[in-house]
Amino acid sequence: MARVTLALALLACAVPTTLRAQANGSPHTLDQLVALAERGSPALQVATARVGLAEAERAAAAIPLPANPQVQAMVGQRRAGGEGDREIQIAIQQRVEIAGEPRQRREVARRMAERLEAERAVVRADVRRQVSAAFRLALVADARAALASELAAQQARVVQVAERRAELGESSPMEARLATVELVRAEQLHQAALAEASALRWELAGLVGWAGAEPPRIAGDPSTTPVPELEQLLTLASEQPRVVAARARMAEAEARVRLARREAVPSPTLGFQFNSEGAPGGGQREQVYAGTLQLPLPLWQRNQGERARADAERSIAEAELRAWEQRIAPTLRRLHALAESARARATRVEAELVPAVRAATANLDRAFELGEIDLLTLLAARERMLRARFESLDAHRVYYESVAELELLLGLSLETLR
Numbered sequence: 001m002a003r004v005t006l007a008l009a010l011l012a013c014a015v016p017t018t019l020r021a022q023a024n025g026s027p028h029t030l031d032q033l034v035a036l037a038e039r040g041s042p043a044l045q046v047a048t049a050r051v052g053l054a055e056a057e058r059a060a061a062a063i064p065l066p067a068n069p070q071v072q073a074m075v076g077q078r079r080a081g082g083e084g085d086r087e088i089q090i091a092i093q094q095r096v097e098i099a100g101e102p103r104q105r106r107e108v109a110r111r112m113a114e115r116l117e118a119e120r121a122v123v124r125a126d127v128r129r130q131v132s133a134a135f136r137l138a139l140v141a142d143a144r145a146a147l148a149s150e151l152a153a154q155q156a157r158v159v160q161v162a163e164r165r166a167e168l169g170e171s172s173p174m175e176a177r178l179a180t181v182e183l184v185r186a187e188q189l190h191q192a193a194l195a196e197a198s199a200l201r202w203e204l205a206g207l208v209g210w211a212g213a214e215p216p217r218i219a220g221d222p223s224t225t226p227v228p229e230l231e232q233l234l235t236l237a238s239e240q241p242r243v244v245a246a247r248a249r250m251a252e253a254e255a256r257v258r259l260a261r262r263e264a265v266p267s268p269t270l271g272f273q274f275n276s277e278g279a280p281g282g283g284q285r286e287q288v289y290a291g292t293l294q295l296p297l298p299l300w301q302r303n304q305g306e307r308a309r310a311d312a313e314r315s316i317a318e319a320e321l322r323a324w325e326q327r328i329a330p331t332l333r334r335l336h337a338l339a340e341s342a343r344a345r346a347t348r349v350e351a352e353l354v355p356a357v358r359a360a361t362a363n364l365d366r367a368f369e370l371g372e373i374d375l376l377t378l379l380a381a382r383e384r385m386l387r388a389r390f391e392s393l394d395a396h397r398v399y400y401e402s403v404a405e406l407e408l409l410l411g412l413s414l415e416t417l418r
Contacts, residue, residue: 027219030135033208037131038124040209047123054113061105066267069094078278085278085285092272093292099265108259111252118245125241125411127207132413133404134204139220140397141197147389148193151382152186159183162375175375182379224343224399228414230336233406237328241411246321253314260310264303269294331409339402346395353388 028036038044074089162179165171201215210216237243271292278285364381367373407413 027217029218030132030220033135033204033216033218034128034131036208036210037127040211041127041207042209043123044120044127047120051113051116051120054109054116057109057112058106061102061109064102065094066097066101067095086276087278088274088276090274091292093269093294094271095267095269097262097265097267099262101259101262104255104259104262108252108255111248111255115245115248115252118241118248121411122241122245125408128413129404129408131204131207132407133401134200134207135218135220136400136404137397138197138200138204138218140393140400141193141200142218143396144390144393145190145193145197147386147393148186148190151386152183152190154382155179155183155186158375158378165371170371171375179375224346224396226343227336227339227403227406230333233332233336233410234329236410236412237332239411240328240409242409243321243324243328246317246324249317250314250321253310253317257307257310257314260303260307264298264307266296266298328409332406335402335406335409339399339406342395342399342402346392346399349388349392349395354392357385357388 070093072089072091072093074087076087076089078085078087159176159179162171162176166173166176198215201218204210204218205212205215208216269292271294273288273290273292275288275290276285277288364373364378367378403414
């Protein structure tokens with residue numbers, strides 16, 4: 001009896017202790033945790049910081065000329081017949097671009113900013129999907145923990161009855177020992193369910209940037225709801241974040257190809273030169289003003305490396321875009337079918353199987369106490385009940401995982417479509 005008393009005490013304390021550990025704040029809904037993730041998600045913070053790269057590109061593209069002007073000065077002396085006079089030469093040169101490179105660099109900077117914003121939207125959708133999945137799976141894990149706690153409490157009462165019957169000589173001591181073994185199994189199942197629920201809440205805490213010493217409490221309805229129509233999802237698929245990001249990468253790659261081709265055009269160097277030449281024999285000084293033009297001959301260097309690299313990046317972006325456009329419809333159909341199947345399964349189990357098994361096993365505990373059935377019959381009935389309820393929870397888990405993948409693919413919450 002001491003073993004059973006200790007087990008009951010542990011079971012009475014286990015769930016309240018867990019709840020007290022979470023009770024450092026009011027329960028959070030999914031929308032509240034998504035809002036927290038928008039502000040505190042490490043992945044989203046990195047993506048936001050990367051958007052700053054576009055400002056650096058804009059700053060570089062805003063420079064009007066490709067190089068600083070060069071100034072050259074020379075002071076010397078011209079000598080003739082033992083006499084001399086100063087000679088001064090000043091020149092300034094500036095390389096200029098004539099193929100529209102500055103305008104194209106600004107276009108590249110704009111396309112880069114659009115690409116980084118699109119990639120941030122992808123990260124935001126992924127964070128939302130992860131938060132949504134972790135939240136809903138945590139709800140399922142909490143339900144599993146509650147079910148395991150209920151089972152362990154019931155089994156502890158069975159042990160009490162079995163030990164009392166053994167003491168009165170109404171049953172074999174083996175029955176009490178078997179009931180104790182089942183109690184240990186139920187306790188282990190309960191502890192494993194608590195550990196899984198805690199791990200999922202900590203995973204959720206990491207996703208939203210939670211700074212508390214305990215994981216967040218959560219509140220929500222674990223029930224399933226119909227998935228929006230497939231045709232509606234297919235209509236929205238063309239604007240899902242990863243497709244938009246692939247298009248943005250394609251547009252940036254094309255802009256860089258155009259820039260690389262324009263940079264292959266030779267850039268002339270314009271200059272102005274002033275010479276002041278003395279006359280060593282005492283004649284009048286001469287001043288010379290001249291404009292200069294230097295033009296490189298594109299014999300070997302024609303920006304081949306940058307042009308080839310830009311062409312390769314465009315090919316990669318085009319392949320990525322084509323791959324996403326080809327796979328998004330089949331993926332949507334697969335996830336939609338999986339979610340609908342899991343929802344139908346969960347609904348049927350909850351509506352038909354669980355009530356039927358519950359009705360069939362409603363009076364088994366009382367029948368066992370009265371000695372009308374043996375322990376094996378009771379355990380077999382309990383096993384069927386437990387299996388039915390766990391099947392329902394597993395169907396909920398598959399449904400939530402499918403919904404989370406659909407939300408990632410579409411880049412929005414399905415709740416907004418209902």
